[in-house]
Amino acid sequence: MRYIFILLFLYTALFSAETSSRKGKELDKYEVSEIEDVEAKKGMQKWLNRDFGLKPHKVNYILPYAYREGVYKSYVPTDEYRNIEAELQVSLKLYLGTGLFGLNESYYLAYSHQAFWQIYSDSSPFRETNYNPEGFVEFPILDKDSLLNMKSIKFGLAHTSNGQGSNTNVVYANPADNPGNRSRSLNYMYSEFAFQHDTLLTEFTLISPFPGTADDLDNPDIMDYLGYTSVKLNYFTAKHMFTLMGRGNFTTGYGAVESTYSYPLIDDAYFFMKIFSGYGESLIDYDNYITKFSLGFSFSR
Template sequence: MRSSTLWLLCCFLSTNLSAAEPTEKTTEEPELSVKEQVAQTKKKLHESTKDTTLLNQRLMEELDAYENSFALIPHKVNYILPFTYQDSPNNAPYSDNRSVMHSEVKFQVSFKVPVIPKTVFAENGYLFFGYTSRSVWQAYNTDESSPFRDTNHEPEIMLMFTSDAEWLGARIPAYTFGFSHQSNGQPGELSRSWNRIYLDVMMEYEDFYLSFKPWWRLPERSKRDINDVKGDDNPDIDDFYGYFELRGFRRIHDNELSLMIRNNLRSDNKGAIELNYSYPFSPKVRGYVQIFHGYGETLLDYNHKNTRIGIGFMLNNWL
Protein backbone atom coordinates (compact mmCIF):
# COMPACT_ATOMS: atom_id res chain seq x y z
CA MET A 1 0.00 0.00 0.00
CA ARG A 2 2.70 2.49 1.01
CA SER A 3 5.12 1.83 -1.84
CA SER A 4 2.29 1.56 -4.38
CA THR A 5 0.95 4.98 -3.42
CA LEU A 6 4.36 6.60 -3.77
CA TRP A 7 5.00 4.85 -7.09
CA LEU A 8 1.65 5.91 -8.58
CA LEU A 9 2.17 9.53 -7.53
CA CYS A 10 5.67 9.60 -8.99
CA CYS A 11 4.35 8.18 -12.28
CA PHE A 12 1.54 10.74 -12.37
CA LEU A 13 3.88 13.68 -11.82
CA SER A 14 6.42 12.38 -14.32
CA THR A 15 3.71 11.96 -16.97
CA ASN A 16 2.35 15.45 -16.47
CA LEU A 17 5.75 17.06 -16.53
CA SER A 18 7.01 15.14 -19.54
CA ALA A 19 3.85 15.99 -21.46
CA ALA A 20 4.67 19.66 -21.10
CA GLU A 21 8.12 19.19 -22.63
CA PRO A 22 8.69 19.25 -26.42
CA THR A 23 9.46 15.86 -27.94
CA GLU A 24 12.14 17.25 -30.21
CA LYS A 25 14.56 20.13 -29.91
CA THR A 26 14.98 21.90 -33.20
CA THR A 27 17.72 24.19 -31.95
CA GLU A 28 20.30 24.01 -29.21
CA GLU A 29 19.01 26.13 -26.32
CA PRO A 30 21.63 28.19 -24.45
CA GLU A 31 22.25 27.14 -20.87
CA LEU A 32 20.58 29.53 -18.44
CA SER A 33 22.26 30.94 -15.36
CA VAL A 34 20.73 30.14 -11.97
CA LYS A 35 19.35 33.66 -11.73
CA GLU A 36 17.71 33.27 -15.15
CA GLN A 37 16.32 29.84 -14.23
CA VAL A 38 14.81 31.18 -11.00
CA ALA A 39 13.35 34.16 -12.87
CA GLN A 40 11.88 31.81 -15.47
CA THR A 41 10.32 29.64 -12.75
CA LYS A 42 8.80 32.71 -11.08
CA LYS A 43 7.37 33.83 -14.40
CA LYS A 44 5.73 30.43 -14.96
CA LEU A 45 4.25 30.50 -11.46
CA HIS A 46 2.90 33.99 -12.06
CA GLU A 47 1.40 33.06 -15.42
CA SER A 48 -0.21 29.87 -14.10
CA THR A 49 -2.94 31.80 -12.26
CA LYS A 50 -4.85 35.01 -12.88
CA ASP A 51 -4.23 36.19 -9.32
CA THR A 52 -1.26 35.71 -7.02
CA THR A 53 -2.18 32.86 -4.66
CA LEU A 54 -0.90 32.21 -1.14
CA LEU A 55 0.94 29.10 -2.31
CA ASN A 56 2.57 31.01 -5.16
CA GLN A 57 3.68 33.70 -2.70
CA ARG A 58 5.25 31.02 -0.49
CA LEU A 59 7.06 29.45 -3.45
CA MET A 60 8.30 32.88 -4.58
CA GLU A 61 9.79 33.48 -1.11
CA GLU A 62 11.57 30.12 -1.24
CA LEU A 63 12.95 30.88 -4.70
CA ASP A 64 14.18 34.28 -3.46
CA ALA A 65 15.92 32.51 -0.59
CA TYR A 66 17.57 30.11 -3.01
CA GLU A 67 19.54 32.98 -4.54
CA ASN A 68 20.88 33.99 -1.12
CA SER A 69 23.72 31.95 0.40
CA PHE A 70 22.71 32.91 3.95
CA ALA A 71 18.92 32.66 3.73
CA LEU A 72 16.97 31.15 6.62
CA ILE A 73 13.23 30.73 6.03
CA PRO A 74 10.35 29.05 7.90
CA HIS A 75 9.73 25.39 7.08
CA LYS A 76 6.78 24.25 9.19
CA VAL A 77 4.83 26.46 11.58
CA ASN A 78 6.77 28.14 14.41
CA TYR A 79 4.62 28.50 17.51
CA ILE A 80 4.44 28.46 21.29
CA LEU A 81 1.44 27.26 23.29
CA PRO A 82 2.05 28.37 26.90
CA PHE A 83 -1.25 26.87 28.00
CA THR A 84 -2.26 23.35 26.92
CA TYR A 85 -4.40 20.73 28.61
CA GLN A 86 -4.24 16.99 27.82
CA ASP A 87 -6.93 14.59 28.96
CA SER A 88 -4.69 11.50 29.23
CA PRO A 89 -1.10 12.16 30.39
CA ASN A 90 1.25 9.33 29.45
CA ASN A 91 2.97 7.83 32.51
CA ALA A 92 3.64 4.48 30.84
CA PRO A 93 7.19 5.08 29.53
CA TYR A 94 8.61 5.87 32.97
CA SER A 95 9.88 3.06 35.18
CA ASP A 96 9.80 5.29 38.28
CA ASN A 97 6.69 6.80 39.83
CA ARG A 98 7.03 10.10 37.99
CA SER A 99 3.84 12.15 37.90
CA VAL A 100 2.89 13.76 34.57
CA MET A 101 0.58 16.77 34.80
CA HIS A 102 -2.35 17.46 32.49
CA SER A 103 -1.02 20.99 31.83
CA GLU A 104 2.03 21.46 29.61
CA VAL A 105 3.79 24.02 27.45
CA LYS A 106 4.17 22.98 23.81
CA PHE A 107 6.28 24.73 21.18
CA GLN A 108 7.83 24.14 17.78
CA VAL A 109 10.78 25.69 15.95
CA SER A 110 11.17 24.94 12.24
CA PHE A 111 13.35 26.38 9.47
CA LYS A 112 15.04 25.48 6.21
CA VAL A 113 18.01 26.69 4.17
CA PRO A 114 19.30 26.05 0.64
CA VAL A 115 21.81 23.18 0.71
CA ILE A 116 23.70 24.32 -2.38
CA PRO A 117 22.67 27.95 -2.95
CA LYS A 118 22.49 29.17 -6.52
CA THR A 119 22.42 25.59 -7.87
CA VAL A 120 19.34 24.36 -9.74
CA PHE A 121 18.74 20.66 -10.45
CA ALA A 122 17.06 19.53 -13.69
CA GLU A 123 16.04 23.13 -14.52
CA ASN A 124 13.34 23.37 -11.82
CA GLY A 125 14.65 21.44 -8.79
CA TYR A 126 15.73 23.17 -5.57
CA LEU A 127 17.56 21.37 -2.74
CA PHE A 128 16.88 22.41 0.88
CA PHE A 129 17.87 21.26 4.36
CA GLY A 130 15.13 21.54 6.97
CA TYR A 131 15.08 21.15 10.72
CA THR A 132 12.10 20.96 13.09
CA SER A 133 12.15 20.68 16.88
CA ARG A 134 8.92 20.08 18.80
CA SER A 135 8.85 20.01 22.62
CA VAL A 136 6.35 19.31 25.37
CA TRP A 137 7.46 20.85 28.66
CA GLN A 138 6.06 20.12 32.12
CA ALA A 139 6.68 23.74 33.05
CA TYR A 140 4.06 23.83 35.81
CA ASN A 141 5.13 20.52 37.37
CA THR A 142 7.40 22.01 40.05
CA ASP A 143 7.20 18.83 42.16
CA GLU A 144 9.21 17.07 39.40
CA SER A 145 11.53 20.07 38.71
CA SER A 146 9.57 21.12 35.59
CA PRO A 147 11.21 18.66 33.14
CA PHE A 148 11.04 18.67 29.37
CA ARG A 149 8.96 15.51 28.87
CA ASP A 150 9.94 15.00 25.23
CA THR A 151 11.70 16.88 22.44
CA ASN A 152 11.54 15.57 18.88
CA HIS A 153 14.31 16.47 16.43
CA GLU A 154 13.62 16.13 12.71
CA PRO A 155 16.32 17.02 10.17
CA GLU A 156 15.28 16.65 6.53
CA ILE A 157 16.76 16.80 3.04
CA MET A 158 14.22 18.02 0.46
CA LEU A 159 14.36 18.32 -3.31
CA MET A 160 11.49 20.57 -4.39
CA PHE A 161 10.31 20.77 -8.00
CA THR A 162 8.01 23.44 -9.37
CA SER A 163 5.34 22.23 -11.76
CA ASP A 164 2.45 23.25 -14.00
CA ALA A 165 0.59 19.95 -13.58
CA GLU A 166 -3.13 19.78 -12.85
CA TRP A 167 -5.40 17.11 -11.40
CA LEU A 168 -9.22 17.25 -11.34
CA GLY A 169 -9.11 21.00 -11.82
CA ALA A 170 -6.59 21.58 -9.01
CA ARG A 171 -3.16 23.07 -9.69
CA ILE A 172 -0.03 21.26 -8.51
CA PRO A 173 2.51 24.11 -8.42
CA ALA A 174 5.14 22.12 -6.51
CA TYR A 175 6.04 18.71 -5.15
CA THR A 176 8.91 17.59 -2.94
CA PHE A 177 10.90 14.39 -2.54
CA GLY A 178 12.45 14.15 0.90
CA PHE A 179 14.31 12.12 3.50
CA SER A 180 13.44 12.59 7.18
CA HIS A 181 15.10 11.35 10.36
CA GLN A 182 13.07 11.88 13.52
CA SER A 183 14.23 11.02 17.03
CA ASN A 184 13.82 12.18 20.60
CA GLY A 185 17.44 11.72 21.70
CA GLN A 186 16.53 9.87 24.89
CA PRO A 187 18.37 6.78 26.19
CA GLY A 188 17.27 3.19 26.76
CA GLU A 189 13.55 2.49 27.08
CA LEU A 190 12.64 6.12 26.34
CA SER A 191 14.46 6.20 22.99
CA ARG A 192 12.26 6.67 19.90
CA SER A 193 13.34 7.16 16.28
CA TRP A 194 12.57 6.35 12.64
CA ASN A 195 13.68 7.23 9.12
CA ARG A 196 11.36 7.91 6.17
CA ILE A 197 11.43 8.85 2.54
CA TYR A 198 8.41 10.79 1.36
CA LEU A 199 6.69 12.62 -1.45
CA ASP A 200 4.84 15.83 -0.56
CA VAL A 201 2.42 17.03 -3.26
CA MET A 202 1.05 20.57 -2.83
CA MET A 203 -2.23 21.42 -4.54
CA GLU A 204 -4.55 24.41 -4.71
CA TYR A 205 -8.10 24.89 -5.91
CA GLU A 206 -9.36 28.48 -5.78
CA ASP A 207 -8.76 29.51 -2.13
CA PHE A 208 -8.37 25.98 -0.74
CA TYR A 209 -4.92 24.41 -0.31
CA LEU A 210 -4.00 20.78 0.18
CA SER A 211 -0.81 18.87 0.97
CA PHE A 212 -0.72 15.09 0.50
CA LYS A 213 2.37 13.46 2.00
CA PRO A 214 2.70 9.65 1.78
CA TRP A 215 5.86 8.07 3.15
CA TRP A 216 7.74 4.81 3.37
CA ARG A 217 9.59 3.89 6.53
CA LEU A 218 13.14 2.62 6.06
CA PRO A 219 13.45 -0.78 7.78
CA GLU A 220 15.80 -1.32 10.74
CA ARG A 221 17.07 -4.47 12.41
CA SER A 222 15.48 -5.61 15.66
CA LYS A 223 17.18 -4.68 18.91
CA ARG A 224 19.10 -7.45 20.66
CA ASP A 225 18.60 -5.71 24.00
CA ILE A 226 16.47 -2.80 25.24
CA ASN A 227 19.65 -0.81 26.00
CA ASP A 228 21.18 -1.55 22.60
CA VAL A 229 21.95 1.81 20.95
CA LYS A 230 21.44 0.23 17.52
CA GLY A 231 18.25 -1.29 16.19
CA ASP A 232 14.57 -0.43 15.99
CA ASP A 233 13.26 1.57 18.96
CA ASN A 234 9.64 1.31 17.85
CA PRO A 235 8.93 -1.47 15.31
CA ASP A 236 5.16 -0.88 15.37
CA ILE A 237 5.22 2.91 14.88
CA ASP A 238 3.50 2.62 11.46
CA ASP A 239 0.48 1.07 13.19
CA PHE A 240 -0.10 4.35 15.05
CA TYR A 241 1.37 7.07 12.81
CA GLY A 242 0.00 5.57 9.61
CA TYR A 243 1.44 5.91 6.13
CA PHE A 244 0.51 9.42 5.08
CA GLU A 245 -0.34 12.91 6.25
CA LEU A 246 -3.08 15.00 4.63
CA ARG A 247 -3.29 18.72 5.36
CA GLY A 248 -5.97 21.15 4.25
CA PHE A 249 -5.76 24.92 4.65
CA ARG A 250 -8.06 27.85 4.01
CA ARG A 251 -7.88 31.56 4.78
CA ILE A 252 -11.14 33.39 5.48
CA HIS A 253 -10.43 37.12 5.56
CA ASP A 254 -7.60 37.35 8.15
CA ASN A 255 -8.49 34.10 9.89
CA GLU A 256 -6.78 30.83 8.96
CA LEU A 257 -8.03 27.27 9.39
CA SER A 258 -5.95 24.11 8.99
CA LEU A 259 -6.79 20.42 9.35
CA MET A 260 -4.28 17.55 9.55
CA ILE A 261 -5.22 13.88 9.20
CA ARG A 262 -3.03 10.78 9.59
CA ASN A 263 -4.30 7.21 9.28
CA ASN A 264 -2.95 3.67 9.11
CA LEU A 265 -5.61 2.58 6.55
CA ARG A 266 -6.51 -0.46 8.61
CA SER A 267 -9.68 -1.70 10.26
CA ASP A 268 -8.53 -0.46 13.69
CA ASN A 269 -8.36 3.04 12.16
CA LYS A 270 -5.49 4.47 14.21
CA GLY A 271 -3.90 7.81 13.42
CA ALA A 272 -4.52 11.41 14.43
CA ILE A 273 -6.51 14.56 13.69
CA GLU A 274 -5.28 18.08 14.39
CA LEU A 275 -7.40 21.22 13.98
CA ASN A 276 -5.67 24.61 13.93
CA TYR A 277 -7.06 28.14 13.98
CA SER A 278 -5.10 31.39 13.89
CA TYR A 279 -6.14 35.03 13.92
CA PRO A 280 -4.35 38.42 13.82
CA PHE A 281 -2.83 39.46 17.14
CA SER A 282 -0.13 41.94 16.09
CA PRO A 283 1.73 42.77 12.85
CA LYS A 284 4.32 40.03 13.55
CA VAL A 285 2.40 37.52 15.68
CA ARG A 286 -0.86 35.62 15.31
CA GLY A 287 -3.06 34.15 18.02
CA TYR A 288 -3.16 30.37 17.74
CA VAL A 289 -5.51 27.61 18.94
CA GLN A 290 -4.61 23.94 18.41
CA ILE A 291 -6.70 20.82 19.08
CA PHE A 292 -5.08 17.39 18.73
CA HIS A 293 -6.71 13.97 19.05
CA GLY A 294 -5.13 10.59 18.42
CA TYR A 295 -1.72 8.91 18.49
CA GLY A 296 1.79 10.22 17.96
CA GLU A 297 1.64 13.82 19.11
CA THR A 298 5.24 13.20 20.13
CA LEU A 299 7.50 10.20 19.51
CA LEU A 300 7.41 9.24 23.18
CA ASP A 301 3.62 9.08 22.89
CA TYR A 302 3.54 7.35 19.49
CA ASN A 303 1.39 4.47 20.81
CA HIS A 304 -0.57 6.52 23.36
CA LYS A 305 -3.95 8.07 22.53
CA ASN A 306 -4.43 11.60 23.78
CA THR A 307 -6.57 14.69 23.30
CA ARG A 308 -5.02 18.12 23.83
CA ILE A 309 -6.19 21.69 23.43
CA GLY A 310 -3.72 24.57 23.52
CA ILE A 311 -3.72 28.32 23.07
CA GLY A 312 -0.80 30.59 22.31
CA PHE A 313 0.98 32.38 19.49
CA MET A 314 2.13 31.60 15.96
CA LEU A 315 5.16 33.34 14.44
CA ASN A 316 4.58 32.45 10.77
CA ASN A 317 1.63 31.40 8.61
CA TRP A 318 1.11 27.91 7.19
CA LEU A 319 1.66 29.50 3.77
Protein backbone atom coordinates in the same frame (compact mmCIF):
# COMPACT_ATOMS: atom_id res chain seq x y z
CA MET B 1 10.69 31.35 37.31
CA ARG B 2 8.31 29.67 34.88
CA TYR B 3 5.79 32.52 35.18
CA ILE B 4 8.53 35.05 34.52
CA PHE B 5 9.27 33.18 31.29
CA ILE B 6 5.64 33.51 30.17
CA LEU B 7 5.60 37.23 30.98
CA LEU B 8 8.82 37.78 29.05
CA PHE B 9 7.36 35.97 26.08
CA LEU B 10 4.20 38.08 26.11
CA TYR B 11 6.27 41.24 26.38
CA THR B 12 8.36 40.17 23.38
CA ALA B 13 5.27 39.36 21.31
CA LEU B 14 3.52 42.65 22.08
CA PHE B 15 6.50 44.87 21.30
CA SER B 16 8.04 43.00 18.38
CA ALA B 17 6.13 45.17 15.88
CA GLU B 18 7.57 48.33 17.40
CA THR B 19 11.05 46.82 17.34
CA SER B 20 10.58 45.88 13.69
CA SER B 21 9.58 49.44 12.79
CA ARG B 22 12.75 50.78 14.46
CA LYS B 23 15.03 48.34 12.66
CA GLY B 24 15.84 50.72 9.80
CA LYS B 25 16.69 53.55 12.18
CA GLU B 26 19.03 51.32 14.16
CA LEU B 27 20.95 50.41 11.01
CA ASP B 28 21.40 54.09 10.14
CA LYS B 29 24.08 54.46 12.81
CA TYR B 30 26.44 52.26 10.76
CA GLU B 31 28.13 53.69 7.68
CA VAL B 32 28.01 50.97 5.04
CA SER B 33 27.30 52.71 1.75
CA GLU B 34 30.77 54.32 1.52
CA ILE B 35 32.77 51.11 2.07
CA GLU B 36 34.89 50.34 -0.99
CA ASP B 37 35.56 46.65 -0.29
CA VAL B 38 32.57 45.12 -2.10
CA GLU B 39 32.71 41.72 -0.39
CA ALA B 40 33.21 43.24 3.08
CA LYS B 41 30.32 45.62 2.42
CA LYS B 42 28.09 42.73 1.36
CA GLY B 43 29.04 40.70 4.44
CA MET B 44 28.48 43.65 6.80
CA GLN B 45 25.07 44.44 5.32
CA LYS B 46 23.98 40.82 5.63
CA TRP B 47 25.15 40.77 9.26
CA LEU B 48 23.36 44.03 10.02
CA ASN B 49 20.15 42.73 8.48
CA ARG B 50 20.50 39.45 10.42
CA ASP B 51 19.84 37.77 7.08
CA PHE B 52 21.35 34.29 6.90
CA GLY B 53 18.82 32.61 4.68
CA LEU B 54 16.81 30.76 7.34
CA LYS B 55 13.06 30.71 6.71
CA PRO B 56 10.10 29.13 8.55
CA HIS B 57 9.45 25.49 7.64
CA LYS B 58 6.64 24.17 9.82
CA VAL B 59 4.76 26.40 12.25
CA ASN B 60 6.89 28.14 14.88
CA TYR B 61 4.93 28.53 18.10
CA ILE B 62 4.87 28.71 21.86
CA LEU B 63 1.69 27.47 23.53
CA PRO B 64 1.73 28.26 27.27
CA TYR B 65 -1.53 26.37 27.81
CA ALA B 66 -1.83 22.79 26.53
CA TYR B 67 -4.40 20.57 28.24
CA ARG B 68 -5.09 16.89 27.56
CA GLU B 69 -7.70 14.45 28.78
CA GLY B 70 -6.27 11.78 31.06
CA VAL B 71 -2.70 11.59 32.31
CA TYR B 72 0.67 11.14 30.64
CA LYS B 73 2.47 7.85 31.08
CA SER B 74 5.53 8.13 33.32
CA TYR B 75 8.61 6.11 32.40
CA VAL B 76 10.41 6.97 35.65
CA PRO B 77 8.71 6.21 38.99
CA THR B 78 9.69 9.61 40.40
CA ASP B 79 8.07 11.50 37.50
CA GLU B 80 4.49 12.59 38.00
CA TYR B 81 3.37 14.53 34.96
CA ARG B 82 0.41 16.88 34.98
CA ASN B 83 -2.11 16.93 32.15
CA ILE B 84 -1.42 20.64 31.56
CA GLU B 85 1.87 21.83 30.14
CA ALA B 86 3.47 24.22 27.65
CA GLU B 87 4.38 23.26 24.10
CA LEU B 88 7.05 24.82 21.87
CA GLN B 89 8.14 24.29 18.28
CA VAL B 90 10.98 25.83 16.29
CA SER B 91 11.13 24.86 12.61
CA LEU B 92 13.48 26.41 10.03
CA LYS B 93 14.68 25.64 6.52
CA LEU B 94 17.72 26.72 4.51
CA TYR B 95 17.57 27.19 0.75
CA LEU B 96 20.54 25.50 -0.99
CA GLY B 97 20.01 26.15 -4.67
CA THR B 98 17.88 25.66 -7.77
CA GLY B 99 17.95 23.82 -11.06
CA LEU B 100 20.54 21.06 -10.67
CA PHE B 101 18.59 19.01 -13.24
CA GLY B 102 17.28 22.00 -15.17
CA LEU B 103 13.71 21.50 -13.93
CA ASN B 104 13.58 24.67 -11.81
CA GLU B 105 13.58 22.45 -8.72
CA SER B 106 14.70 23.87 -5.35
CA TYR B 107 16.79 22.15 -2.67
CA TYR B 108 16.48 22.66 1.09
CA LEU B 109 17.75 21.49 4.46
CA ALA B 110 15.35 21.80 7.39
CA TYR B 111 15.23 21.22 11.12
CA SER B 112 12.26 21.09 13.49
CA HIS B 113 12.46 20.96 17.28
CA GLN B 114 9.34 20.25 19.34
CA ALA B 115 9.34 20.33 23.14
CA PHE B 116 6.70 19.44 25.73
CA TRP B 117 7.42 21.41 28.90
CA GLN B 118 5.81 20.60 32.25
CA ILE B 119 6.03 24.24 33.22
CA TYR B 120 3.29 23.98 35.85
CA SER B 121 4.99 21.12 37.73
CA ASP B 122 7.67 21.26 40.41
CA SER B 123 11.13 21.72 38.83
CA SER B 124 9.37 22.18 35.45
CA PRO B 125 10.96 19.26 33.53
CA PHE B 126 10.76 18.76 29.78
CA ARG B 127 8.55 15.68 29.48
CA GLU B 128 9.56 14.98 25.89
CA THR B 129 11.63 16.61 23.14
CA ASN B 130 11.50 15.56 19.48
CA TYR B 131 14.16 16.33 16.86
CA ASN B 132 13.46 16.24 13.14
CA PRO B 133 16.25 17.05 10.61
CA GLU B 134 15.44 16.58 6.94
CA GLY B 135 16.49 17.38 3.40
CA PHE B 136 14.15 17.74 0.45
CA VAL B 137 13.81 18.85 -3.15
CA GLU B 138 10.69 20.56 -4.51
CA PHE B 139 9.64 20.51 -8.16
CA PRO B 140 7.17 23.19 -9.31
CA ILE B 141 4.36 22.20 -11.65
CA LEU B 142 4.26 24.91 -14.30
CA ASP B 143 1.33 23.49 -16.26
CA LYS B 144 -1.72 25.48 -15.12
CA ASP B 145 -3.99 22.71 -16.47
CA SER B 146 -2.30 20.01 -14.38
CA LEU B 147 -4.32 17.30 -12.69
CA LEU B 148 -6.43 18.77 -9.86
CA ASN B 149 -4.44 22.01 -10.22
CA MET B 150 -1.26 20.50 -8.75
CA LYS B 151 1.35 23.10 -7.81
CA SER B 152 4.40 21.13 -6.71
CA ILE B 153 5.88 17.74 -5.86
CA LYS B 154 8.34 17.35 -3.00
CA PHE B 155 10.66 14.43 -2.22
CA GLY B 156 12.46 14.25 1.11
CA LEU B 157 14.64 12.18 3.45
CA ALA B 158 14.17 12.67 7.19
CA HIS B 159 15.01 11.42 10.65
CA THR B 160 13.01 11.94 13.81
CA SER B 161 13.92 10.92 17.34
CA ASN B 162 13.55 11.98 20.95
CA GLY B 163 17.27 11.88 21.70
CA GLN B 164 16.97 9.24 24.40
CA GLY B 165 19.45 6.39 24.65
CA SER B 166 18.36 2.77 24.68
CA ASN B 167 18.47 1.02 28.06
CA THR B 168 17.18 -2.32 26.82
CA ASN B 169 20.28 -4.17 28.02
CA VAL B 170 20.61 -2.39 31.38
CA VAL B 171 20.22 -4.76 34.36
CA TYR B 172 18.46 -3.35 37.44
CA ALA B 173 18.87 -4.86 40.92
CA ASN B 174 15.18 -4.24 41.39
CA PRO B 175 13.29 -4.88 38.13
CA ALA B 176 10.58 -2.50 39.35
CA ASP B 177 13.09 0.35 38.97
CA ASN B 178 13.42 -0.26 35.23
CA PRO B 179 11.78 2.76 33.55
CA GLY B 180 11.43 0.96 30.25
CA ASN B 181 13.02 1.93 26.97
CA ARG B 182 12.45 5.65 26.30
CA SER B 183 14.30 5.74 22.99
CA ARG B 184 12.14 6.49 19.94
CA SER B 185 13.32 7.05 16.38
CA LEU B 186 12.38 6.70 12.73
CA ASN B 187 14.26 7.18 9.46
CA TYR B 188 11.89 7.74 6.56
CA MET B 189 11.34 8.98 3.02
CA TYR B 190 8.35 11.02 1.95
CA SER B 191 6.64 12.45 -1.11
CA GLU B 192 4.33 15.45 -0.87
CA PHE B 193 1.91 16.65 -3.54
CA ALA B 194 0.56 20.21 -3.23
CA PHE B 195 -2.67 21.46 -4.83
CA GLN B 196 -4.44 24.83 -4.91
CA HIS B 197 -8.08 25.72 -5.34
CA ASP B 198 -8.48 29.44 -4.76
CA THR B 199 -7.64 29.97 -1.03
CA LEU B 200 -7.66 26.25 -0.22
CA LEU B 201 -4.23 24.61 -0.29
CA THR B 202 -4.06 20.83 0.01
CA GLU B 203 -1.00 18.72 0.85
CA PHE B 204 -1.10 14.96 0.29
CA THR B 205 1.87 13.08 1.76
CA LEU B 206 3.11 9.48 1.41
CA ILE B 207 5.60 8.23 4.03
CA SER B 208 7.85 5.16 3.92
CA PRO B 209 10.46 4.04 6.49
CA PHE B 210 13.97 3.38 5.22
CA PRO B 211 14.33 -0.28 4.19
CA GLY B 212 15.35 -2.37 7.17
CA THR B 213 14.44 0.25 9.79
CA ALA B 214 10.70 -0.32 10.16
CA ASP B 215 11.34 -3.07 12.72
CA ASP B 216 13.58 -0.88 14.89
CA LEU B 217 13.70 -2.35 18.40
CA ASP B 218 12.92 1.05 19.95
CA ASN B 219 9.48 1.24 18.33
CA PRO B 220 8.91 -1.69 15.95
CA ASP B 221 5.20 -0.95 15.46
CA ILE B 222 5.38 2.83 15.12
CA MET B 223 4.01 2.87 11.55
CA ASP B 224 0.94 0.98 12.76
CA TYR B 225 0.04 4.14 14.68
CA LEU B 226 1.50 6.95 12.55
CA GLY B 227 0.37 5.53 9.22
CA TYR B 228 1.78 5.88 5.73
CA THR B 229 -0.46 8.66 4.38
CA SER B 230 -1.61 12.10 5.49
CA VAL B 231 -3.75 14.89 4.07
CA LYS B 232 -3.59 18.50 5.25
CA LEU B 233 -6.01 21.26 4.24
CA ASN B 234 -4.96 24.90 4.64
CA TYR B 235 -7.79 27.41 4.22
CA PHE B 236 -7.52 31.21 4.21
CA THR B 237 -10.42 33.63 4.57
CA ALA B 238 -9.78 37.32 5.25
CA LYS B 239 -7.11 37.37 7.99
CA HIS B 240 -8.05 33.93 9.33
CA MET B 241 -6.27 30.66 8.60
CA PHE B 242 -7.66 27.21 9.37
CA THR B 243 -5.92 23.87 8.93
CA LEU B 244 -7.17 20.31 9.17
CA MET B 245 -4.80 17.33 9.05
CA GLY B 246 -5.66 13.66 9.00
CA ARG B 247 -3.27 10.72 8.87
CA GLY B 248 -3.42 7.03 9.56
CA ASN B 249 -2.83 3.40 8.74
CA PHE B 250 -5.72 1.84 6.81
CA THR B 251 -4.73 -1.66 7.91
CA THR B 252 -4.66 -1.06 11.67
CA GLY B 253 -7.24 1.73 11.78
CA TYR B 254 -4.98 3.90 13.94
CA GLY B 255 -4.20 7.52 13.14
CA ALA B 256 -4.81 11.10 14.22
CA VAL B 257 -6.52 14.35 13.30
CA GLU B 258 -5.30 17.83 14.08
CA SER B 259 -6.97 21.21 13.55
CA THR B 260 -5.45 24.67 14.00
CA TYR B 261 -6.63 28.26 13.83
CA SER B 262 -4.48 31.40 13.61
CA TYR B 263 -5.16 35.13 13.44
CA PRO B 264 -2.60 37.96 13.11
CA LEU B 265 -2.13 40.14 16.18
CA ILE B 266 0.86 42.22 15.10
CA ASP B 267 3.59 41.84 12.50
CA ASP B 268 4.87 38.24 12.49
CA ALA B 269 2.90 37.25 15.60
CA TYR B 270 -0.37 35.32 15.57
CA PHE B 271 -2.94 34.03 18.01
CA PHE B 272 -2.71 30.25 17.60
CA MET B 273 -5.02 27.44 18.71
CA LYS B 274 -4.57 23.70 18.15
CA ILE B 275 -6.69 20.60 18.78
CA PHE B 276 -5.15 17.13 18.44
CA SER B 277 -6.82 13.74 18.80
CA GLY B 278 -5.25 10.37 18.10
CA TYR B 279 -1.89 8.63 18.14
CA GLY B 280 1.59 10.05 17.67
CA GLU B 281 1.23 13.44 19.33
CA SER B 282 4.84 12.93 20.45
CA LEU B 283 7.28 10.09 19.84
CA ILE B 284 7.30 8.86 23.44
CA ASP B 285 3.51 8.53 23.31
CA TYR B 286 3.20 7.28 19.73
CA ASP B 287 1.06 4.31 20.84
CA ASN B 288 -1.05 6.23 23.39
CA TYR B 289 -4.33 7.86 22.34
CA ILE B 290 -4.28 11.53 23.29
CA THR B 291 -6.85 14.32 22.94
CA LYS B 292 -5.31 17.72 23.58
CA PHE B 293 -6.24 21.41 23.34
CA SER B 294 -3.43 23.97 23.08
CA LEU B 295 -3.52 27.77 23.10
CA GLY B 296 -0.86 30.41 22.56
CA PHE B 297 1.04 32.27 19.86
CA SER B 298 2.83 31.47 16.64
CA PHE B 299 5.46 33.39 14.70
CA SER B 300 4.81 31.83 11.35
CA ARG B 301 2.01 29.91 9.69
